[in-house]
Amino acid sequence: MADPIKFKGIDRIVYGVGDMASGIRFFNDWGLKRGASQNPSVMFQTLDGTEAELRPIDDPHLPPPIEEGSTLREVIWGVETEADLITVENALANEPSYVNRDGRPACVDPNGLAISFRVTQRREVMVEGAAINTFAHPNARVNQQSTFYNRAEPIEIGHVVLFANDVPAIQEFYVEKLGFCLSDSYPGSGAFLRCRAQGGHHNIFVLDAPDRGPGLNHVAFTVRDIHEVFGGGLHVDRCGWTTQIGPGRHPVSSAYFWYVENPCGGLAEYFADEDYLTEAWKPREIDRTNENYAEWGIGGGIDGHTRRQHLPT
Numbered sequence: 001m002a003d004p005i006k007f008k009g010i011d012r013i014v015y016g017v018g019d020m021a022s023g024i025r026f027f028n029d030w031g032l033k034r035g036a037s038q039n040p041s042v043m044f045q046t047l048d049g050t051e052a053e054l055r056p057i058d059d060p061h062l063p064p065p066i067e068e069g070s071t072l073r074e075v076i077w078g079v080e081t082e083a084d085l086i087t088v089e090n091a092l093a094n095e096p097s098y099v100n101r102d103g104r105p106a107c108v109d110p111n112g113l114a115i116s117f118r119v120t121q122r123r124e125v126m127v128e129g130a131a132i133n134t135f136a137h138p139n140a141r142v143n144q145q146s147t148f149y150n151r152a153e154p155i156e157i158g159h160v161v162l163f164a165n166d167v168p169a170i171q172e173f174y175v176e177k178l179g180f181c182l183s184d185s186y187p188g189s190g191a192f193l194r195c196r197a198q199g200g201h202h203n204i205f206v207l208d209a210p211d212r213g214p215g216l217n218h219v220a221f222t223v224r225d226i227h228e229v230f231g232g233g234l235h236v237d238r239c240g241w242t243t244q245i246g247p248g249r250h251p252v253s254s255a256y257f258w259y260v261e262n263p264c265g266g267l268a269e270y271f272a273d274e275d276y277l278t279e280a281w282k283p284r285e286i287d288r289t290n291e292n293y294a295e296w297g298i299g300g301g302i303d304g305h306t307r308r309q310h311l312p313t
C-alpha cells in the first residue's frame with residue numbers, strides 16, 4: 001500500500017469569469033493581493049500565497065466548465081513533496097481523464113470538476129487573532145482593547161463547496177483514491193471531506209443538488225477571528241457587494257461565516273474558528289436541515305454604513 005499523500009490544502013483555485021473587471025474589483029475589495037500573472041490571467045494571493053486565478057470565461061486554456069456562466073474551473077491541490085506528487089500520479093494513472101496539465105498530474109473528479117496537484121507554493125505565516133477573555137481565562141487580554149478590523153486580509157483558502165449529482169461517487173473518489181477523510185455527512189446527500197487527518201473540519205464539501213446539477217456553491221477564505229469576519233463583511237458591503245447571508249454560525253463546523261455574491265461565480269465566504277479534527281474524530285451523520293446549516297444568520301447582511309441589519313425591501 002502506498003504511503004498516504006501528505007496534503008497541504010488548496011493551493012490555487014481557477015475561475016472562468018465573464019466580467020473580468022468586476023471580478024478584479026471584487027477580489028481587491030475582498031482583501032487579496034495581486035500576484036504575478038501573464039495576460040489574460042489575473043492572479044490574486046492570500047497572505048500565505050494561496051492563489052485565486054481569474055481567466056476570461058472563453059480562455060481556451062481553461063478546463064471545461066461544470067455549469068454555465070462564471071464559475072470555478074479548476075482546483076489545484078498542494079502536496080508537501082515531490083514524492084507525494086508521484087504517489088498522486090500512481091493513484092490517478094488509471095483514471096480515464098488523467099492528463100499532465102502544464103506539468104501537473106491532473107484529472108476530472110466524478111463531479112466533472114478539473115483538479116490537479118503540485119508541490120505547495122504556500123508559505124508558513126503566523127498571524128494572531130485577538131485574544132478573547134472568557135470566564136475561565138478572564139485575563140487573556142489585559143489593559144488592552146480588542147482588535148477592530150476595517151477590512152479583511154484572508155490568510156488562506158480553506159475549502160470549496162460544490163453542488164453535485166452523485167455524492168457517494170465523489171466521496172469514494174476523494175477518500176479511496178486520494179486519502180481524504182470523511183469528517184461528517186448528510187447521509188446520502190452531503191459529504192464534508194478534509195485532505196489532512198489533522199486539520200480544519202473540511203476542505204471540500206459536496207452537496208446533492210439533483211434539480212440544478214453540478215456547480216459551485218462557494219469558495220471559503222480563512223480569516224483570523226470572528227472580529228475579522230465582521231470587519232471584512234462590513235467592508236465589502238460598503239464597497240457595494242451583496243451579502244447572501246452573514247454574519248452567522250454553522251453548527252456542523254462551529255465556524256462563524258459571512259457569504260457574499262461573487263461575480264467570478266458562486267459565493268465567497270469569510271470564516272473563522274472552525275473545528276480542528278484529528279484521527280480520533282468520529283464522523284457524524286447529520287440531518288440536512290436549516291437549523292444544522294446555521295445556528296443563526298442574518299439574511300442580506302449588515303449595512304456597513306449604519307452597522308444595522310439590512311431591512312427587507
Ligand SMILES: [Fe+2]
Pocket residue numbers: 159161218220269271
Ligand atoms: Fe463554507
